[in-house]
Amino acid sequence: MNTLVPRRDRPDIPKEYGVPDTDEGLVEWPWVVEQLEKARNYWLISQYPDGRPHCVPSWGAWVENKLYFSGGDMTRHAKNLAVTPGMIAHLESGDQVVIIYGKAVNASNTPPEIMKQIEKAYVEKYGAGEGATYALVPDKILAWTTYPTTPTRFTFG
Template identity: 50%
Template sequence: MSQPRAERPQVPDGYGMPDDDEGMLPWSWAENQLLTAANYWFATVRPDGRPSTSPVWGIWHEGALYFDGSDQSRRMKNIAANPKVAVHLESGDNVVILEGSAATVGPPPPRDLAE
């Protein structure tokens, strides 16, 4: 799997944000934050276009975030209608934000979870 691309936030000129990659943290740092997190904030889009956020328990495993939820929950209904999501961790200091698409997968074999 290729490493995700790090991006700086878009901020107005004069905020002192560098234009280059200097000072950007490596993917290994971000992945460690994901591996040690238990809570993730999901941002999804309701069918009428309004945003929706929810805290979710999850696990980062082999380069992917796994989470569950009832197909009757607002989050899962939103994902079924539009799989585009943004996910971030609880901390406002050690920031990791993921953007992409969610997909339904079956559970991994029990031996994978036990290791």
């Protein structure tokens, strides 16, 4: 199990929005992990080669601090990622918010023990096992439970 806990601080939000200057009320990392693990759908945002955004819901599994998801070579998001690997994923709630910013990489070299965890998560959530073709490796995650008091930025690396 990956025990990496990312660095936690306040995101850069204009003062007029009323986000506190202190660390009081920051979201805890275990809550973020719980939301990512139990989420049924993830909204994946990639970028067309001409710069337009593309958004699509997808199944996925949060394992070892990465979001694993699938997409055949002919899907729009796979074509986009082949050109620009930057990606954002957003959970369904606009109130209990978790947003992942990172880079999608090919998951074909994922160790077998991780693939077993991914397949187990797919069976538990969707009733069918599925292998992942991509892993979204986060640079940062934004999360909040009560806006504007709890916005939190988690950074990796």
